Amino acid sequence: MSMSSTPQRPPLGQAFIYFASALLVIVCVYPFLYCLSTSFKSGSDLFSTSLMPSNASWRNYVALFEGSQPFGRHLLNSILVATLTVSAAILLGVTASYALGRINFKGKSALLLAILAVSMFPQVAVLSGMFELMQALGIYNRALGLILPYTIFTLPFTVWILTTFMRQLPKELEEAAIMDGCGPLRIIFEVFMPLLWPALVSTGLLAFIGAWNEFLFALTFVVDDNERTVPVSISLITGSTAYEIPWGSIMAASVIVTVPLLLLVLAFQKKIVSGLTAGAVKG
């Protein structure tokens, strides 16, 4: 919808729109550019506030992988944890959302409300119980063990969004499949899947971002230095003394952690926005 088409807008209004847009773009993008620039600065250059590094080098990036902290290992941990968390959530989410989106049964609304409640629930409320559970299951202090607590926010969220997408699929398609003698599993994976994959991409990406960024559980349930994930790793980068914070390395680590995410988000921006709004607006 456009409120007024371009030619009818007064010049002052036109100028305001461009001024506000330019300001918005600068405010959104400048901090990350500054972070990127710092990551290439070293020595005294670090303390100059200019956006261009005077002699750019990869030194901070190299230091990150050669330092006392196994940053490469942390990166691998994060990739594994986030990927496996998302795979589990999607696999369980697709079948559950078929039941919630396509079948009418008693107690469905209450169940949906419960799922929404869990996804908005303050995670810290389960901290001590989860601590005990993870110790009992022998997955405390292991990176891959984080997959279990991460299910608390990825699974209900995935089910909620996929349900709204499932509900929009044409009824005729399912009826025809049933007439042909398809069982519910074949309906999901052979009939609906081709229509559903854009929704899966957006839900999967959002869940991936959630798992990739998670901090509280990762900080609490993992203490072994080799088993950490990247957000905790970044928060713990320290210099040789307490007064010497290696800002260059911190910014290099931040760039490494953010760039893949940024590329994914920009490449799939339409799908992500539709996933976000399906979860909140149409909810």
Add this chain to the structure above:
Amino acid sequence: MNNRTRTAWTFLAPMLFLMVLVAAWPLGRSIWFSLTETNINDMSASKFVGLGNYFGEFGLFGNPNDVGGFWKGDWGISILNTFKFAIVSVTLETLAGLGVAMLLNQDFKGRTLVRTAMLVPWAIPTIVSAKMWGWMLHDQFGVINQMLVDGGLIAHKIAWTADPAYAMWTVVAVDVWKTTPFMALLILAALQTLPRDCYEAARVDGVHPLRLFFKVTLPLIKHPLMVAVIFRLLDALRIFDLIFVLTSNSGTTISMSGFVRREMVDNGNVGFGSAASTSLFLIIFMSAILFMRAARVKLSEESS
């Protein structure tokens, strides 16, 4: 039970089992721990103390050792901090989000570019944004202080993240930077569902744009707007990571979640920490109910 219903429950079973395992069971155990005295190093040895962690001598509420009353104690301060943060940041994010959404709803060249740029703060992990802003707001070498001093706006560089007078507002500002795009995108999606002919008619009749905004646009997007606000509010009330990293979890900016973690993990008092986490859960739950009542939002599948 007919065939379809049986299929539904079979498909739901694995998810329900996991939800009980990772949400209901740990929540129940946390509530149980809140009634005990338990140390983190040996959680099997716990001693039942009833409501002592809540109302006892060293309890969360009514601790006689809190000189200056409840709100001057650490728990009281963390409740105040959390609400101050949540209310101010969500209000600012909603207003800014509305403004940005109205802007992006106009037809102009480069609109897609602005929308893409807006996804940048949203896509940056919270820890990264905390570190990034921590560096930009550095008291000696930060670019923000440099700009403000050069522009003559401040005389001396300010310790934005350490000075108690500024620390909480710095956290709010960084959160507003990161989360306004999310709000704007949700509001924009709502704006784009509005009927176009209504605006055409209003323009022909010469209705003032401000009047149009308050009389037509706002009432029409009220429901999705309130849903977005409640999502954000619940998210803001459980804030932990931004404060923990940006202000090094200092006593002046500590949030309820930060208090829980400090007591439970750093000090090892699982019982007392669980009492705090259970109280946090109830406080957030009640705030959500009250807010939904006040805003008349119904969160159900028919709500759209």
